[in-house]
Amino acid sequence: MRLPKGEAASGLLLVSPPLVYAVLLLAVPLGSIVLLSLWTQNFLTFDTTLTLANYAEAFTDPLYRTLMLRSLAISGSVTLATVLFAFPIAYFVSFHVAPERKALWIFLITIPFWTSYLLRVFAWKVILGFNGVLNTSLLGLGIIDEPLTFILYNANAVVITLAHAYAPFTILPIYVALEKIDRSLLEASRDLGENALVTFLRVTLPLAMPGVVAATLIVFIPTVGDYVTPVLVGGPDGRMIANMIQIQFLQLNDAPMGSALAISAMTIVAAISLLFLFLMRGFLKERA
Amino acid sequence: MKDPLIVLDQVQKYYDDYHALRGISCEIGKGEFFSLLGPSGCGKTTLLRTIAGFEDVSSGRVLIGGRDMADVPANLRPTNMVFQSYAIFPHLDVAGNVGFGLRKRSDLSAEQKKAKVIEALEMVGLAGYGKRPAHALSGGQRQRVALARALVLEPEVLLLDEPLSALDKKMREQMQTELRRLQRHVGITFILVTHDQEEALIMSDRIAVMFEGEIAQLAAPQTLYRRPASRKVAEFIGVMNFLSATSTVSGDSVALDIAGLGKVTLSTEQCPGGAPSGAAVAGLRPETLSVVIDDATATPSHSVTGKVVEVVYYGDMTYYEVALDGAQKPVTISMKNLPGRRVLEIGDTAKVAWDPSALVIFAA
Amino acid sequence: MKQGTGLRIYAIAYLIFLYLPVALLPIFAFNDGTVIAFPLQGFTTKWFVELLSIDALHGAVRNSLFVAITTAILSTIFGIFAARASSRYRFPLKGGILGLIMVPLVLPEIIVGVALLVMVVSLMGLSLSLWTVVLGHTLICTPFAVAILSASFNGLDRSLEEAAIDLGETAMGAFFKVTLPLVTPGIVSALLISFTISLDEFIIAFFLTGSEPTLPVYLWGQLRFPQRIPVVMALGTILVILSLVLLTVAEFFRRRGVRRTGAKDTGGFL
Numbered sequence: 001m002r003l004p005k006g007e008a009a010s011g012l013l014l015v016s017p018p019l020v021y022a023v024l025l026l027a028v029p030l031g032s033i034v035l036l037s038l039w040t041q042n043f044l045t046f047d048t049t050l051t052l053a054n055y056a057e058a059f060t061d062p063l064y065r066t067l068m069l070r071s072l073a074i075s076g077s078v079t080l081a082t083v084l085f086a087f088p089i090a091y092f093v094s095f096h097v098a099p100e101r102k103a104l105w106i107f108l109i110t111i112p113f114w115t116s117y118l119l120r121v122f123a124w125k126v127i128l129g130f131n132g133v134l135n136t137s138l139l140g141l142g143i144i145d146e147p148l149t150f151i152l153y154n155a156n157a158v159v160i161t162l163a164h165a166y167a168p169f170t171i172l173p174i175y176v177a178l179e180k181i182d183r184s185l186l187e188a189s190r191d192l193g194e195n196a197l198v199t200f201l202r203v204t205l206p207l208a209m210p211g212v213v214a215a216t217l218i219v220f221i222p223t224v225g226d227y228v229t230p231v232l233v234g235g236p237d238g239r240m241i242a243n244m245i246q247i248q249f250l251q252l253n254d255a256p257m258g259s260a261l262a263i264s265a266m267t268i269v270a271a272i273s274l275l276f277l278f279l280m281r282g283f284l285k286e287r288a
Numbered sequence: 289m290k291d292p293l294i295v296l297d298q299v300q301k302y303y304d305d306y307h308a309l310r311g312i313s314c315e316i317g318k319g320e321f322f323s324l325l326g327p328s329g330c331g332k333t334t335l336l337r338t339i340a341g342f343e344d345v346s347s348g349r350v351l352i353g354g355r356d357m358a359d360v361p362a363n364l365r366p367t368n369m370v371f372q373s374y375a376i377f378p379h380l381d382v383a384g385n386v387g388f389g390l391r392k393r394s395d396l397s398a399e400q401k402k403a404k405v406i407e408a409l410e411m412v413g414l415a416g417y418g419k420r421p422a423h424a425l426s427g428g429q430r431q432r433v434a435l436a437r438a439l440v441l442e443p444e445v446l447l448l449d450e451p452l453s454a455l456d457k458k459m460r461e462q463m464q465t466e467l468r469r470l471q472r473h474v475g476i477t478f479i480l481v482t483h484d485q486e487e488a489l490i491m492s493d494r495i496a497v498m499f500e501g502e503i504a505q506l507a508a509p510q511t512l513y514r515r516p517a518s519r520k521v522a523e524f525i526g527v528m529n530f531l532s533a534t535s536t537v538s539g540d541s542v543a544l545d546i547a548g549l550g551k552v553t554l555s556t557e558q559c560p561g562g563a564p565s566g567a568a569v570a571g572l573r574p575e576t577l578s579v580v581i582d583d584a585t586a587t588p589s590h591s592v593t594g595k596v597v598e599v600v601y602y603g604d605m606t607y608y609e610v611a612l613d614g615a616q617k618p619v620t621i622s623m624k625n626l627p628g629r630r631v632l633e634i635g636d637t638a639k640v641a642w643d644p645s646a647l648v649i650f651a652a
Numbered sequence: 653m654k655q656g657t658g659l660r661i662y663a664i665a666y667l668i669f670l671y672l673p674v675a676l677l678p679i680f681a682f683n684d685g686t687v688i689a690f691p692l693q694g695f696t697t698k699w700f701v702e703l704l705s706i707d708a709l710h711g712a713v714r715n716s717l718f719v720a721i722t723t724a725i726l727s728t729i730f731g732i733f734a735a736r737a738s739s740r741y742r743f744p745l746k747g748g749i750l751g752l753i754m755v756p757l758v759l760p761e762i763i764v765g766v767a768l769l770v771m772v773v774s775l776m777g778l779s780l781s782l783w784t785v786v787l788g789h790t791l792i793c794t795p796f797a798v799a800i801l802s803a804s805f806n807g808l809d810r811s812l813e814e815a816a817i818d819l820g821e822t823a824m825g826a827f828f829k830v831t832l833p834l835v836t837p838g839i840v841s842a843l844l845i846s847f848t849i850s851l852d853e854f855i856i857a858f859f860l861t862g863s864e865p866t867l868p869v870y871l872w873g874q875l876r877f878p879q880r881i882p883v884v885m886a887l888g889t890i891l892v893i894l895s896l897v898l899l900t901v902a903e904f905f906r907r908r909g910v911r912r913t914g915a916k917d918t919g920g921f922l
Contacts, residue, residue: 011741015749018730018794022753025791029767032775046774089666092659107903112670115895116852118868119888122875123673126680126688133676136689167670217758225760227855232875242762249766249859255774262766269760342814362817375815379833389819441819 153235177211548615731797804838
C-alpha cells in the first residue's frame with residue numbers, strides 16, 4: 001500500500017498546491033524583478049537590453065548610498081535595542097514566572113504585535129509630535145519650557161517606533177531558547193563553584209544564543225525594508241531605502257531602477273545575515 | 289502444523305537499502321498465544337505491521353485463514369491491533385472509542401452495538417466507564433480500552449505491539465496475567481511483540497526470537513530456555529555461563545573436555561544448534577550450578593572446586609561469582625537463601641556441584 | 653528573591669511601553685477635541701457616530717473583509733496541504749520545498765509587494781484589483797498557517813490514524829473521522845490568524861490595490877488630514893478590540909487543540 005516510492009509521490013502530490021503557488025507568486029515574481037533590474041526604463045517602454053547600469057547607479061549615486069547606509073544603520077540600532085531590552089523580559093518570564101502563568105505573560109507580550117501596525121506607528125507620531133502627548137504632558141508638568149523637537153521627524157523617532165513594533169518578535173525566540181535550558185545545568189554550575197553571575201555568563205547566555213541569533217535576524221531583515229515608519233515619523237532625515245523603492249515604482253515610474261534598488265537591498269541584507277550566522281556558528285552547533 | 293491460522297512464507301521487507309525482514313517463514317496456530325521477541329530494530333514490529341497490513345511485503349506471502357493478504361488492505365483484514373501508544377482517540381469518550389469499529393457493521397442494530405460495547409468493557413474490567421473522556425484515563429485504563437476496542441470486533445487475530453512497555457512494573461505484572469486469562473477466555477490467536485524476555489516466557493505458548501530480520505529460534509518457552517539453539521539466543525534469554533570446550537562426535541554421543549569442569553559424554557540432543565566437532569562452548573544456567581555449603585547436601589555426582597570472587601546478596605537469592613580451576617572466566621551461580629544456609633564470603637574456597645544434563649553445547 | 657523583584661519591575665515597565673501607543677487610541681477616540689494633546693477636552697462618542705456616515709470607509713471595510721476572508725481560506729487550505737505533507741511524508745527536496753513556502757516570513761513585505769506588482773502589471777499586463785491583493789496576502793499568510801497547522805499535525809500520534817484503519821476505516825475515512833476533528837482547533841486558529849494579518853496588512857495592499865482601497869490603505873490616506881485624526885482614532889479603537897477578540901478566540905482554540913492531543917504547550921504563535 002505504501003512503498004517508499006509511493007510515499008514520496010504522495011508527499012509531493014500533497015505539497016504541490018502550496019508549492020506551485022509559492023513558485024508562481026514568489027519565485028517567478030522575484031525572478032521578474034531580477035530581470036527587470038537588468039533592463040532600463042525608456043519613458044513608457046522598457047529597453048530590454050541587459051545591463052548592469054541600474055546597479056552601478058544604485059551603488060554609486062550618493063543619494064541611494066546614503067539611504068542604503070541609513071537603512072542599515074537604523075535597522076542595526078533597532079535590532080541592538082530590541083534584543084538588549086527584550087532579553088531581560090524573556091529571562092524574567094522563563095526563570096521568574098510561575099509555570100502556569102508563563103502562557104499568560106507570553107500572550108500579553110504578543111497582543112500589541114497583532115494590533116494594526118499602521119495605527120501603532122501613527123500613535124507614536126502622536127506621542128512624539130511637537131504638540132504631541134509627550135511634549136504637552138512634559139510642558140503641563142513644568143518639566144520642560146519648550147516642546148522637544150529632537151524626538152520626531154528624524155532617525156531617532158524611526159528607531160524608537162520600530163523597536164517598539166518588533167519587540168514581541170525578539171522576546172519569543174529568546175524565551176523559547178531559555179525554556180529549553182535544562183535547569184540542572186545551572187545547578188551543576190553553581191555546584192561546581194561558580195556564582196550566579198558567572199553561571200549566567202558561562203552557561204545561560206551561551207545556551208540562549210540560538211534564540212538571540214534568531215531574534216536578531218527576525219528583526220534586522222524586515223526592518224531594513226520598512227516603509228510606513230519612515231514616512232510617518234522619519235521626516236526627511238529619517239527616510240529609508242524602501243521609501244525610495246516606492247518612489248521609483250509609483251512616482252518616478254522607473255520600475256527597473258526600483259527593482260535594482262530592491263534587489264541590491266535584499267542582497268546586502270542577505271549577505272550581512274549570512275556573515276552574522278557565520279560569525280555565530282559556534283553557538284548554533286547542535287548540542288548533545 | 290495442522291490447519292495453521294497464519295502462514296508467513298519467505299516474507300522479505302526492504303526499506304530502500306535496509307533489509308528489515310530477511311525471509312521470515314513460520315506458521316501460527318488458531319488460539320495460540322504467540323510472541324515475537326527480540327532487541328529493538330530486529331524487525332519484530334515490522335513483522336507485526338506486515339500481518340496487520342500497515343506495511344506491505346517486498347516479496348513473500350502472508351496468509352490468514354488460507355487467504356493471501358497481498359491485496360487486502362489493513363481495514364479489511366481479520367486482524368485488530370493494540371498499539372504501543374494505545375492510540376486512544378482523544379476526541380471520543382471510552383464508549384466512542386470501543387464502538388469506533390462497530391459503526392460500519394450494518395448487520396447490527398444500535399442497541400446490539402451498545403450491548404457489545406458494554407460487554408467488551410465488562411470483559412476488560414471497565415464496566416461503567418463508557419462516558420469517561422479519553423484524557424481522564426490512566427495508563428492501565430487506556431490499555432484496557434485499546435483491548436476492548438479491538439476485541440469487540442471479534443477478530444481472528446489480535447496483534448499487540450509492546451502493549452505493556454508504557455506501564456510501571458507492578459501494573460505490567462498484573463496485566464501480564466490478565467492478558468493471558470483474557471486470551472484463554474476469548475480463545476483467539478494473540479500475537480505479542482515484546483523486547484522483554486521474561487514477559488514472553490510468562491505469557492506465550494510459543495516464542496519466535498528474532499535478530500536482524502531473521503527468526504533465530506521458534507520454540508515453546510521451556511525449550512527456548514533450556515535448549516537455546518545458539519549462544520546469541522541463550523544470552524538474550526536469561527543468564528548463561530559459557531565455558532570453552534573441545535568436542536568429539538561419535539554417532540549420537542558427544543565426548544567433551546570442558547575447561548573448569550573436566551570430561552563428560554553427552555547425547556547430541558544437548559546440542560540444539562547441531563553437534564560441533566573440535567572447538568565448542570558449553571553453556572550452563574546459574575541455577576543449574578550450586579555451591580555446596582558445609583557439605584550439607586548429599587554428595588553430588590559431579591563437582592569441582594573454585595574460589596569465591598564476588599558475592600551479591602539479593603534477599604531471596606545470593607549470586608556468587610566463582611573462579612573454577614582451569615576456567616578462563618568465573619561462573620555465576622545463583623543459590624536460594626534457605627533457612628540456616630550460610631552465605632559464603634569473598635575468598636572462600638567453594639565446592640561447585642553441576643549436572644551434565646543441564647549443559648547445552650554450541651559451536652565455538 | 654531580590655533579583656526577581658528588580659526584573660519584575662522592569663517587566664511591568666516594559667509592558668507599559670508595549671501598550672502605551674495602543675492605549676492612546678481609545679483615550680483620544682472619546683476625547684471631545686480635534687487636537688490630539690493633553691489635557692483631554694471631555695468625553696464624546698461623536699467620532700464613532702461620524703464613522704457611520706463615511707461611505708468610502710464602508711467600502712474599504714467591505715473590501716478588507718473580502719480580501720481577509722478569501723486570504724484566510726486560501727492560506728489555511730495551502731497550510732493544511734503543506735503541514736500534512738511535512739508531518740506525514742518523506743519526499744525528495746522536502747527541506748527546500750518547505751523552505752520556499754516559508755520564505756515570505758522573513759522577506760521584507762515591500763519586496764513581495766513590488767515583485768508581485770512587476771509581474772502582474774509590467775509583465776502580464778493585468779490590472780490591479782482586490783484579487784491581486786488576495787494573491788499577495790495569501791503568499792505572506794500561508795507560512796503562518798503552515799506553522800500553526802504543522803504544530804497540530806505533529807502533535808498527533810501517528811498510530812491514531814492507523815488505529816482507525818485497523819478498526820475498519822479507509823485511509824480517507826480515517827483522515828476525516830480522526831485526523832480532521834483533532835486538527836480542527838489548529839484550522840480555526842490558522843483561519844483567524846491569517847484573517848487578522850490580512851486585515852492589518854498595509855504595504856502589499858498599498859502596492860497591489862487598484863481603485864478599491866482596503867481599510868489600511870484608506871486609513872493611510874486619512875492620516876494626512878489632521879481634522880480626520882479623531883475619527884481615525886475611533887476606527888483604530890474598534891480595530892484593536894476586533895483584533896483582541898479574534899486573537900483571544902484563536903488562542904483559546906490553539907490551547908484546546910494542545911489539550912486535546914495531549915501535547916506539551918509550548919506557548920505563543922511562533
